[in-house]
Amino acid sequence: MLKIYNTLSKQKEIFQPINNDKVGIYVCGMTVYDYCHMGHARVLVMFDVITRHLRRHFLNVKYVRNITDIDDNIIKRAVENKEDIYTLSNRFIDAMHEDEHELGILPPDIEPRATNTMEQIFCMIKSLIQKGFAYQAHNGDVYYSVRHFKNYGKFSRKNLNKLEVGARIKVESAKRDPLDFVLWKMSKPNEPNWSSPWGKGRPGWHIECSAMSTHHLGNHFDIHGGGMDLTFPHHENEIAQSEGANNCTFVNTWMHIGFVNINNKKMSKSLNNFFTIRDVLKNYNGEILRYFIMSSHYHSPLNFSDENLNKAKSSLSRLYTTIRGLNTCNVRNKEISIHFDYLVRFNEALDDDFNTPIALSVLFELAKTVNIQRENNTDQANTLAQLLKKLGGYIGILQMNTENFLKQGISLSDEQINTKITNRNKARINKDFTLSDYIRDELAKFDIILEDNINGTTWRKK
RNA sequence: GGCUGGGUAGCAAAGCGGUUAUGCAGAGGCCUGCAAAGCCUUAUAGACCGGUUCGACUCCGGUCCCAGCCUCCA
Numbered sequence: 001m002l003k004i005y006n007t008l009s010k011q012k013e014i015f016q017p018i019n020n021d022k023v024g025i026y027v028c029g030m031t032v033y034d035y036c037h038m039g040h041a042r043v044l045v046m047f048d049v050i051t052r053h054l055r056r057h058f059l060n061v062k063y064v065r066n067i068t069d070i071d072d073n074i075i076k077r078a079v080e081n082k083e084d085i086y087t088l089s090n091r092f093i094d095a096m097h098e099d100e101h102e103l104g105i106l107p108p109d110i111e112p113r114a115t116n117t118m119e120q121i122f123c124m125i126k127s128l129i130q131k132g133f134a135y136q137a138h139n140g141d142v143y144y145s146v147r148h149f150k151n152y153g154k155f156s157r158k159n160l161n162k163l164e165v166g167a168r169i170k171v172e173s174a175k176r177d178p179l180d181f182v183l184w185k186m187s188k189p190n191e192p193n194w195s196s197p198w199g200k201g202r203p204g205w206h207i208e209c210s211a212m213s214t215h216h217l218g219n220h221f222d223i224h225g226g227g228m229d230l231t232f233p234h235h236e237n238e239i240a241q242s243e244g245a246n247n248c249t250f251v252n253t254w255m256h257i258g259f260v261n262i263n264n265k266k267m268s269k270s271l272n273n274f275f276t277i278r279d280v281l282k283n284y285n286g287e288i289l290r291y292f293i294m295s296s297h298y299h300s301p302l303n304f305s306d307e308n309l310n311k312a313k314s315s316l317s318r319l320y321t322t323i324r325g326l327n328t329c330n331v332r333n334k335e336i337s338i339h340f341d342y343l344v345r346f347n348e349a350l351d352d353d354f355n356t357p358i359a360l361s362v363l364f365e366l367a368k369t370v371n372i373q374r375e376n377n378t379d380q381a382n383t384l385a386q387l388l389k390k391l392g393g394y395i396g397i398l399q400m401n402t403e404n405f406l407k408q409g410i411s412l413s414d415e416q417i418n419t420k421i422t423n424r425n426k427a428r429i430n431k432d433f434t435l436s437d438y439i440r441d442e443l444a445k446f447d448i449i450l451e452d453n454i455n456g457t458t459w460r461k462k
Numbered sequence: 463g464g465c466u467g468g469g470u471a472g473c474a475a476a477g478c479g480g481u482u483a484u485g486c487a488g489a490g491g492c493c494u495g496c497a498a499a500g501c502c503u504u505a506u507a508g509a510c511c512g513g514u515u516c517g518a519c520u521c522c523g524g525u526c527c528c529a530g531c532c533u534c535c536a
Contacts, residue, residue: 010466028536039536073534158532162464181533205533227536231466237533257536258467264528269535295485296475301468301529311474315485321499349476357476361484371500433495440497451498460499
């Protein structure tokens with residue numbers, strides 16, 4: 001029984017798809033004018049975890065994650081770079097896909113782009129004008145008339161009369177009401193534009209998501225998600241647009257991912273305190289980042305720091321160390337089923353609003369059992385290690401080659417290291433421990449830690 | 463001003479009205495030539511003040527503090 005916290009009702013609810021085994025999920029993806037930062041990484045990773053788990057529950061999951069490839073920021077950046085918007089956005093889309101690959105993120109089923117959805121956008125705006133939810137102002141822009149939508153503000157719990165409108169952004173004077181937001185914006189000379197029934201221009205920020213989501217998933221679908229900062233105004237406006245135009249419930253379950261913080265402050269473009277995914281990947285591999293993101297619940301703030309990333313690395317290393325040297329191939333479901341309770345508890349954790357910290361704690365309990373068994377009962381240890389790797393795979397970790405994970409980032413060659421290990425072991429046989437310890441210290445300078453086992457000496461990076 | 467969240471051990475992070483969370487770091491032990499890894503044992507919690515209860519970290523009320531939103535943001 002899968003439970004999901006719904007922003008709409010502010011409580012955990014039993015999740016029931018609209019159509020039996022079919023689940024439609026839409027996630028607000030990137031506006032592509034820069035590299036993805038850690039905030040994006042959290043949304044990308046968490047919805048990857050969420051859709052992986054949904055696919056284990058339901059046969060037919062359709063995951064749509066959009067790309068907004070036209071907006072003011074993109075236009076501004078393209079002008080700065082003296083390039084056209086497509087060159088700019090294509091470059092950052094490619095970069096995003098590279099980042100996702102490193103983070104072990106499975107691609108969404110559909111990745112629609114705003115610029116390929118113009119017809120649907122026109123259609124929706126027409127419908128909104130027709131039904132009295134929108135108007136074209138004297139400057140040509142088309143606005144959504146917020147006070148015409150009686151539920152406006154309900155979703156994000158805003159009292160329209162107590163909003164500090166214009167506190168931060170100056171109010172566009174063509175609006176009939178300061179609360180109104182733009183659906184279609186007339187283009188200035190030399191700006192990218194599309195011909196519309198209202199003149200040459202471009203879509204406003206929110207309309208593209210209403211158009212893309214309903215086009216691919218229908219007017220009423222199961223799950224809509226994104227970062228917490230999108231609840232207002234973006235998702236509030238999406239609801240107003242979609243329900244105004246289609247006259248039916250838009251989305252059943254709304255999911256929002258908490259912020260990534262730096263020094264207890266939200267990481268954001270405006271504060272310019274953000275780290276890009278690719279910067280972080282220079283020092284920590286994708287699985288470590290992924291583990292770090294999963295180590296807190298998706299609602300809680302996630303504090304980004306080297307200290308916390310290093311902890312994630314140590315923790316993940318424990319799991320890899322546990323399966324090291326064991327046979328994790330040839331998963332034998334029959335034998336694994338004996339240890340069903342780990343699987344059950346792992347699944348229960350994810351069923352409870354995708355509680356990844358609990359799911360991870362089950363993996364550590366399993367790891368402890370593997371370590372206890374590995375000396376007495378190798379078969380048992382192999383089976384449990386297989387289960388550990390399998391469960392890790394459900395949330396996208398423990399998928400690297402174990403040796404590669406434990407040895408990455410060493411400047412010496414395998415040959416150099418092995419020679420030193422051989423020399424050290426010769427010294428140990430001769431009981432020349434001064435020499436053997438000297439060699440070990442030498443390797444330690446390169447962050448290489450030796451481990452003497454019954455079967456010989458292995459090494460790993462510190 | 464209006465509206466959301468949250469304050470848990472050295473750090474990170476969950477569940478739970480009574481019984482070990484978990485990980486990293488620490489202490490003692492086993493193992494080891496010594497280590498490392500692993501295992502065993504172990505210390506350190508629930509912002510503050512009340513209330514409900516046989517019993518509260520958990521429920522209720524209040525206080526303080528922190529973060530976020532109120533038309534750039536994921």
